[in-house]
Amino acid sequence: LYDVVALGELIVDFTPVEGISHAFQQNAGGAPANVLAAVAGFHKRTCLISMVGADEFGDFLYREIENRGVGTLGIGRTERFNTTLAFVHLDEQGERSFTFYRKSGADLMLNASEIDYHIIKNARIFHFGSISMTDEPARSATRQAIQTAREHGSIVTFDPNVRPRLWTSIREAKQVIADVLNMVDVLKLSAEELMFITERDDMNVGLQDLMSRYPCSIILLTLGSNGCICCSREGSQWVPGYSVRTVDTTGAGDGFVGAFLGALLDLDKRPENVTMDELVQLARVANACGALVTTKHGGIPSMPSREQVEDFMENYGE
Template sequence: MSGAEVYSLGRVIVDLYAHELHTPLRKVESFHKYLGGSAGNTAVGLARLGAKAGLISRVGNDQFGAFLSEKLAEEGVDTSMVNTDPNYPTGLAFAALFPPADSDVLFYRKPCADAHVSLEDIDFEVLRTAKALTVSCTVLSQSPGREATLAALEANRDSGGVNILDLDWRPMFWQDDEEARVIYRAALRLADVVLANEAELVFAGQSDKPADAARTLFSLGVTEVVAKRGGNGVLYYGNEEEFYVPPVAVEVLNTLGAGDGFGAAYTYGLLQGWSAQKRVRFAAAAGAIVVSRHSCSEAMPTLEEVKEWMDETPQQV
């Protein structure tokens, strides 16, 4: 039996990013097509760094689904648990870019294929041989993805694997915040590492103070919380240490995908057994590279690119 050493579970969609910068979507005339979605981006990011990575998701029975499957294969991602949904189309995201500010994203995913990943898509025997599972938590927003995700987290934990949750909190995908908190809490009880931006950490930890929010997550069994703060650097909270890593100087083109690049690099560091300090600095550099490029998945750096960036680019203080 052979499988990947790390699997990503969650969204894989087609990203359509505007060629024209600082232009609202209604006035954009041309777009570039990329593989996107947090889990898809993370799987590509891990593969480019040299990890043996796989994806657990669904694509539509359409040309966009074929495009995603082909791109994943080109990147060396194991697609044995990426199935074609017989009923729902591939999800889309259109983005207008306003560097250095955040982008304006319009999702077409009600319904869509990746939201319907199910228990039958997961080869649990193979999953139990993996070292790590990363989850993009949007997949928790509806059934059957919700149940499949919780089962995958439980199986990976039972076999000794590390569970990494990217909170990926997007309120528009949920019925209401209270429903989301209940489901998130169930997933967090199966998590080892949590990656979150400030808004996501406030939501999950129910406190606007990062340290207090992290302690709430520790009470559920989480052992590491990594707060991604963009131009304000990174806060790390662990059972035995806390520290701050300043931001990396970079010219921002597109903020989308930076968190996925960060998460892929952080997970890679976990697989290598690196110290927390080394993992965070490496991940911050990978995220900085991604924001300097137009796309998400195709912006994911190689191991050599991250090392070169770290050697050449000073951190801010």
């Protein structure tokens, strides 16, 4: 039995090396892998479903996530396509932009027929994003996996991580995302994504709109250093963030999600049965994990353990 199974991109992120111009360092990347690394930090059993190339980069990714205690049983290797690569650029303000080397990238070549559905049938939580839905065959594979998870009673969680440039058209992106929202129990969004999906400028109106149109039990709207707003059928509440010495925000949203899932598993309730008080407590843990992630460089390497999150929360403000 797995606590959290995630499906999606496992790619190599090349980040600029500080102080050496034009030098890049290779890191394991991809939101689902980051989320599972955070969940593993909460001592939960995880498994990633993805596809990498039968190349050196694929070997590297395998090793990196295995070292973090993330289950690799669902990761396929393909001889026909190379591991997907992304380069991260930092402008003078420290803002990030990406160049993706993904046409025929292995992550997109995940096929519905190649998934081991036993892994999904044995998951308490199934988590996914939208990057595995930008193109076929991974789009159908993602949908099939969500369907299987629902049929077997798993809690389904979704963090779209919208990257408009990866889609052929914005209209298609909105349509595909709207379709899967009908199958999701817990939805995590940034303010930008809320606007993208709902086309509403006002956050409260956008959240109400989503709650009335889709059957989600919980929506988490993350607000960077300002924490998050959590919504359930009982209402919504702002949960302030923690003030920390931020050095790199990579993976903050993924750490937030991973900690939320870890804490939800400890609570041992389905999302629809979580009370507002409990939801606020889960959001506090998630905010603390997100904040801690920003105090270190990188995605996977900066995911804290549950003990580190708890210590931080206990000692905060002293």
